[in-house]
Amino acid sequence: MVETVESLISVDQCRRCGACIVACPVKAVSLEEYHAKVKGCTACSSRSKGLCVEACPVIADYDKLEMRVFGRLRERSEGFGVYRQVFKAISLHPKLRQEAYSGGTTSALTYAALSSGFVDAAIICSWGDGEPWRPGPRIIRDPKDVVFGLGSKYFPSPNLRALGELGTAKRVLFVGLPCHVTALRKMQYSDNRALRKLTKKIRVVIGTFCGIPAMLTAESFAKHITERGVPLDKITRVTTACTSLLQGIRTYRVQTTAGHIDFPILFLLRDLEKERLRCDENCFDYSSDLADISVGGTIPPELPPRYVSNALFVRTQVGEELVNLACNSRLLHVRKMGSLFLRGLRLFPPYWRKRSRYRRYREEKDSRQRLKTLIG
Numbered sequence: 001m002v003e004t005v006e007s008l009i010s011v012d013q014c015r016r017c018g019a020c021i022v023a024c025p026v027k028a029v030s031l032e033e034y035h036a037k038v039k040g041c042t043a044c045s046s047r048s049k050g051l052c053v054e055a056c057p058v059i060a061d062y063d064k065l066e067m068r069v070f071g072r073l074r075e076r077s078e079g080f081g082v083y084r085q086v087f088k089a090i091s092l093h094p095k096l097r098q099e100a101y102s103g104g105t106t107s108a109l110t111y112a113a114l115s116s117g118f119v120d121a122a123i124i125c126s127w128g129d130g131e132p133w134r135p136g137p138r139i140i141r142d143p144k145d146v147v148f149g150l151g152s153k154y155f156p157s158p159n160l161r162a163l164g165e166l167g168t169a170k171r172v173l174f175v176g177l178p179c180h181v182t183a184l185r186k187m188q189y190s191d192n193r194a195l196r197k198l199t200k201k202i203r204v205v206i207g208t209f210c211g212i213p214a215m216l217t218a219e220s221f222a223k224h225i226t227e228r229g230v231p232l233d234k235i236t237r238v239t240t241a242c243t244s245l246l247q248g249i250r251t252y253r254v255q256t257t258a259g260h261i262d263f264p265i266l267f268l269l270r271d272l273e274k275e276r277l278r279c280d281e282n283c284f285d286y287s288s289d290l291a292d293i294s295v296g297g298t299i300p301p302e303l304p305p306r307y308v309s310n311a312l313f314v315r316t317q318v319g320e321e322l323v324n325l326a327c328n329s330r331l332l333h334v335r336k337m338g339s340l341f342l343r344g345l346r347l348f349p350p351y352w353r354k355r356s357r358y359r360r361y362r363e364e365k366d367s368r369q370r371l372k373t374l375i376g
């Protein structure tokens with residue numbers, strides 16, 4: 001166990017990216033205080049000192065985790081990590097499909113798992129009650145509540161905090177971004193008993209794709225839009241929209257009782273340069289490569305619904321069981337993804353940005369290994 005968070009925060013390892021906000025497994029990091037404090041966490045109680053650092057996805061030994069989850073490291077050609085099968089998938093539940101980010105596959109899998117007893121609770125990310133601009137974790141037990149998770153919330157959500165609040169649940173499904181998934185795996189295989197205990201109930205992990213170049217905390221965003229005359233209490237929904245076919249020109253679309261206002265993400269990130277979380281600069285995981293199941297979009301979700309589907313990577317046995325269950329319950333439709341289509345997925349700029357970062361990580365690791373062998 002580490003001595004203090006402060007001592008670790010000051011060491012070179014800490015990239016000051018704010019990933020601890022999403023990874024922190026206890027109520028130790030306060031999103032509100034993030035910028036007021038040392039650009040990161042110092043808000044730990046003495047009991048839980050250092051847990052967020054131990055769970056930090058950025059300083060994870062990724063290879064070690066990959067070995068633990070899959071029993072092998074990925075080959076160089078495995079750009080989407082280790083997986084057993086890859087499909088194009090779509091939810092057969094009309095409501096889920098309509099309001100989902102793209103095909104509604106994540107929500108359909110969660111629905112199937114809860115309704116069949118595969119799990120008795122799920123941790124998803126939903127907008128806060130009465131605060132439809134602040135995402136956070138929500139523990140759901142009723143399959144109907146998957147609607148709370150529908151759609152992507154482009155803000156960091158401290159999903160792992162819900163791990164300590166599972167009560168009587170015995171088997172739990174977890175949905176998160178690549179950083180959540182890495183942090184969760186790190187906790188599952190940690191030497192720290194407290195962290196392992198928090199993850200004991202997790203049965204299956206669904207990770208979504210994430211290629212956002214940087215993120216704002218919901219608080220920074222709220223402050224910014226309030227300054228531009230949008231009252232927080234008039235917000236009914238925050239979604240994202242694409243105002244150009246270029247994925248980069250995406251906007252936060254703030255729906256209010258009086259209509260909607262668009263805030264282009266790139267301009268916001270530029271204007272709030274100092275406040276943004278540089279999560280992407282430190283992350284090479286585009287497709288939640290340590291999850292049991294990974295789900296991403298195949299095309300911008302603004303295209304006509306008939307083209308929209310999800311890319312579904314099934315990585316482990318438990319992942320396979322859940323996908324079969326969802327298909328047999330007629331909640332999900334899957335079709336094998338052809339190699340040409342899979343190659344097409346690699347054309348997305350967020351994919352190759354993270355891919356080249358992974359290559360650098362690999363090269364550094366390999367050269368350190370070679371050096372060690374030489375010296376040894």
Ligand SMILES: Cc1cc2nc3c(=O)[nH]c(=O)nc-3n(C[C@H](O)[C@H](O)[C@H](O)COP(=O)(O)OP(=O)(O)OC[C@H]3O[C@@H](n4cnc5c(N)ncnc54)[C@H](O)[C@@H]3O)c2cc1C
Pocket residue numbers: 099100101102103104105106107108123124125126135149150151152153154155156157159175176177180208209210211212295296297298310350
């Ligand atoms: C920050 C961010 C960046 C993304 N970048 C990409 C990208 O580069 N390429 C791409 O293809 N897709 C991206 N996505 C979208 C993501 O891939 C979709 O969530 C995924 O395709 C699932 O689609 P779906 O229709 O199955 O989702 P739905 O059925 O609508 O379910 C969405 C699920 O995502 C979870 N979720 C939503 N927001 C968050 C959040 N902030 N933190 C944790 N969990 C959350 C919800 O709990 C829910 O279970 C991004 C999403 C986010 C939040």
